[in-house]
Amino acid sequence: MPVYSSHRLRKGRYSEAGQVYLLTAVVLGREPIFSDFSTGRLLVNEFKQAERERSAQSLAWVVMPDHFHWLIELQNASLGELMRRTKSNAARAVNGNRQRNGPLWQTGYHDRAIRSEEDLLEVARYIVANPVRARLVKRVGDYPLWDAVWL
Numbered sequence: 689m690p691v692y693s694s695h696r697l698r699k700g701r702y703s704e705a706g707q708v709y710l711l712t713a714v715v716l717g718r719e720p721i722f723s724d725f726s727t728g729r730l731l732v733n734e735f736k737q738a739e740r741e742r743s744a745q746s747l748a749w750v751v752m753p754d755h756f757h758w759l760i761e762l763q764n765a766s767l768g769e770l771m772r773r774t775k776s777n778a779a780r781a782v783n784g785n786r787q788r789n790g791p792l793w794q795t796g797y798h799d800r801a802i803r804s805e806e807d808l809l810e811v812a813r814y815i816v817a818n819p820v821r822a823r824l825v826k827r828v829g830d831y832p833l834w835d836a837v838w839l
Contacts, residue, residue, distance in 0.1 A: 703766035703767040705764065706761065707801055708761050708802040709760055709761075709799050709801055710799065710800045711757070711771065711798070712756065712798040712799075713756055713771065713793055714754060714794045715754045716793055718755075719754060720754045721782065721786070722751050722752065722756075725832055727782055727786065728833040729833075730778060730785060731756060731778045732749075732751060734777050734778045734781070738774055741764075743769070743770050744760040744762055745760060746758065746835070747759040747760060747808065747812060747836065748811075748836035748838075749835060750833060752819065753824075757818060759802075759808070759812055771797045775792070775797070778793075812837075815836075816836055819834070
């Protein structure tokens with residue numbers, strides 16, 4: 689499996705194909721742009737595009753009003769490539785759809801490699817329960833912008 693590294697990666701950050709990562713990115717100024725379902729679906733389309741390109745396999749994700757959490761198994765891309773492409777394409781789609789200009793995302797992203805001994809199902813449950821913890825809904829099933837392969 690190839691291991692990608694770059695001077696632009698956070699110290700200690702590495703990209704390894706086959707490794708599972710929890711990725712998080714935040715909207716600039718925490719603007720709740722994804723409160724609108726159709727705008728949130730534009731981001732979801734980019735998650736699906738990453739799968740079609742075989743850059744990553746989505747295991748679980750949630751699109752919150754001002755950020756996203758995405759549990760992936762990295763495939764044929766580095767973390768930097770995957771996130772640059774996803775954030776850039778989502779920004780173009782959102783800006784075009786909402787007739788807005790300028791950056792959509794805060795610079796960078798957060799990643800956490802999931803250790804082999806961690807329970808992926810528990811991590812996925814944590815991700816999809818975000819809307820409940822944020823008091824956006826009472827039950828996970830009431831929130832429209834999430835998915836997990838374990839369904």
